[in-house]
Amino acid sequence: MTGGDGTALDGLLAGAPDFEPGQVWLVGAGPGDPSLLTLAAVSALGQADVVVYDALVDPRILDLARPEAERLFAGKRGGKPSHNQADISATLVDLARKGRRVLRLKGGDPFVFGRGGEECAALGAAGIPIRIIPGITSGLSGLTAAGIPATLRGVNQAIFLATGHGAGQTGAADAIDWRRVAGLGQPIVLYMAMKMMPLIRAELRAGGLPGTTPCAAIVSATTADQRVVFSQVDRLVEDMEAAGLEPPAVIAIGEIVRHRSVLDGAVRLAVGSERPAAE
Ligand SMILES: C[S@@+](CC[C@H](N)C(=O)[O-])C[C@H]1O[C@@H](n2cnc3c(N)ncnc32)[C@H](O)[C@@H]1O
Known part of the structure; x- marks a missing residue:
């Protein structure tokens, strides 16, 4: 860490709440780059007895x-062998009941398409004290790392975040009507x-989205x-197939993507020397 004598940072970390035995802390690990962890996450990692990641x-x-x-791996990847969600929740309850400080580490934010809500519900039902760190x-x-502004005045006043995971399943209470989107x-x-x-593309096109709408993976x-x-x-x-892209990916669709090139000169410094794989 640079930019000071470390005292202010130490003070922030020292002021974090104590991780008590028997608690489960649900912690967001951010999108990938470890430097994008929160200080609260770093403090929690330094106190945990077990990390379920x-x-x-x-x-x-x-x-x-x-x-x-x-360190216990509890990962789930589409198409590959998965840990069962009920088993993961039961493991968290079990570890907490043994009096351990249990840190449940999830990619990104635990409450955004991360099933953190289900784990919280199971822990709450079992009477386990929980803390959640975004x-x-x-x-x-x-988007930001790719230089695409999520919002831009005069272009958009909202952004629609969705999972494509359940697309095509009919009858589910939380199914998305892509044509309306x-x-x-x-x-x-x-x-x-x-x-x-x-499938999502076909539905969006049927809902009137122009085929020329810019997008990025x-x-x-x-x-x-x-x-x-x-x-x-x-x-x-x-284009994704031709580039041989593999998950994990986020896909952005809309005029905001076009503004990547408008901002390009300025953004290159902000996001490093990476060049897009295709433009
Ligand atoms: C189960 S969801 C978890 C999302 C996570 N809770 C979050 O807030 O980012 C996994 C999906 O998140 C997206 N994802 C996670 N990390 C990513 C990354 N570094 N780059 C691109 N997409 C990512 C991908 O769409 C991936 O399939």
């Missing part, structure tokens, strides 16, 4: 836990949407592996 958490973040802290969500920081006329930011993008945002593919709605799926 997800798939997208950088190992350097786990290194911030005490050497003797136990994290920087990938849907917004991914197209009618909002506001930018759309999608998590977990690579696989279902052909941002892979491994904020990490050394970040890649950005710029495209337009009627070519996005093909």
